[in-house]
Amino acid sequence: MYIIGIDIGGSTTKICGFKVGGMTLIKPFYIKASDQVSSIYGALGKFTSDNNINLTEIQKIQITGVGSTFISENLYGIPTETVEETEAIGRGGLYLSGLSEAIVVSMGTGTSIVMAGNNGENTRLGGTGVGGGTLQGLSKMLLNVSGTDNIIALAEHGDLKNIDLKIGDITKKDIIPGMPDYMTASNFGKVSDLATKSDIALGILNMIFETIGMMSMFAARQFELNDIVLTGILSSYPQSVEIFNKLNDMFSVNFQIPEHSRFGTVIGAALCADEMQGK
Numbered sequence: 001m002y003i004i005g006i007d008i009g010g011s012t013t014k015i016c017g018f019k020v021g022g023m024t025l026i027k028p029f030y031i032k033a034s035d036q037v038s039s040i041y042g043a044l045g046k047f048t049s050d051n052n053i054n055l056t057e058i059q060k061i062q063i064t065g066v067g068s069t070f071i072s073e074n075l076y077g078i079p080t081e082t083v084e085e086t087e088a089i090g091r092g093g094l095y096l097s098g099l100s101e102a103i104v105v106s107m108g109t110g111t112s113i114v115m116a117g118n119n120g121e122n123t124r125l126g127g128t129g130v131g132g133g134t135l136q137g138l139s140k141m142l143l144n145v146s147g148t149d150n151i152i153a154l155a156e157h158g159d160l161k162n163i164d165l166k167i168g169d170i171t172k173k174d175i176i177p178g179m180p181d182y183m184t185a186s187n188f189g190k191v192s193d194l195a196t197k198s199d200i201a202l203g204i205l206n207m208i209f210e211t212i213g214m215m216s217m218f219a220a221r222q223f224e225l226n227d228i229v230l231t232g233i234l235s236s237y238p239q240s241v242e243i244f245n246k247l248n249d250m251f252s253v254n255f256q257i258p259e260h261s262r263f264g265t266v267i268g269a270a271l272c273a274d275e276m277q278g279k
Contacts, residue, residue, distance in 0.1 A: 001059040002026075004047070005270030006040060007088070007263075008067025010109060012233075013039040014266040015047045020059055020275050023095075026051055028263040036067035044075065064088045064269040083269040090114045090122025092268025093229040096258035102227040103220045106265055107234035109133040111212050113219050116229075125219045130211045132234055138204050143197050151201055152237055158202025165189030183250060184210060202239065209234075209243040217253055226254045231264025 007014040013036070016028035031046065033039030040063075048055065061075050064083040074080045085106075093104030094116050101117035103125075112127040132148075139151045168181030169190060187207040192199075216228045234240060235257050244255040260267065270276065 001275075002053055002057055003270050003273045003276055004044070004058055004061045005088075005266045005268075006043060006061060006063045006065075007266035007269060008036050008040060008063060008065040008070070010036075010066055013043045013065075013067070014263055015043040016263055016266050016270055017047065017051070017053070018270050018276060023276075025260070025267065028260060028266060030263075037070050040067070040071070040075065059275060060273050062269040062273050064265060081273070083272045085112070085265065086114055086124040087122050087272050088265045088268035089231065090116030090268065091271045092264035092266070093231050095267055095271055096231070096260060096264055097227070097229045097256060099227055099229065101225065102229045103216055103223070103225055104229045104231060104264070105212065105216050107131055107212060107230060107232035111215075111232075113216055115219070115223060118223065125222075126215075128211065128215055130208055131232075134208055135204060135234075139201065142200055142204070145197070145201070148233075148237075151205075152239070154198050155201035155205050155239055156198070158196070158198040158200070160199070160202060160206055162192040162195040162199040163188055163190065163203035164206065180250060182246075205237070205239045206243055209240055210247070213244060213247045213255065216255075217247070217251055220253065226252070228253060228255045229261075229264075230255060230257045231261045233262050235261040235264075 001020045002017050004017045012030045012032050014030040017026040031043050055076050058078050061078050061080045062083050063071055064085050068082050089104055089106045104114045104116045106112045108131055110129045110131040113125045115123045115125055139145050164184050165186040167179050167183045167185050170185055188203055220228055248255050
């Protein structure tokens, strides 16, 4: 028997599964669809077909995400339970990282920050409207470029020296201990007349990741933690690794992006089933 998790977002639906009695993840995937309800059935059909799972073998379906509000009855007659997103984010982040306690950050259209595993509880600490929606909006406005793949490809050839004001640009002395000369003093604070679209695209990504990174670190310090697990679609962007590694070096924290990080919430939703917790 299987437990299936489905995360129904605004533009994508993610799905994963676990066999009851085990903790081995069945490879997750996502589909894009304009209609959220249709995407649920499409994702479930493809998932069961790809993994040779019969509907009669599914013991429970766990749903989460903004689109879960459209589901008011069991899917295909299978017991279907709605999971509060904070619980899904926390459990997914801890499962993927192998940690028992951490700050888990879900970077989607916006960003949610969760304290996970605190005495067995997952608590939403807050978040920010800065996220994937910000990337799409600013890229459209400043670059007339839309589509995540196009933005990422454009940013690969960017140079932040043409966009951001660094500590080394404003002082030759270490005025604040621990602040290296390559640390950002002002995002978009030194835009060159020769800045290219690639430079601007990277500048937008860097501003988003640094904003999320700093908010996450403030949350971690509140609980005297160093471990910060990054999940959600933005965590899969290639630029995120380099930018968060720099923050690790500068602030001696442990930002980590585990395998399948973009599927953290849907994995957590499946893990919230009583059957997965031995209840």
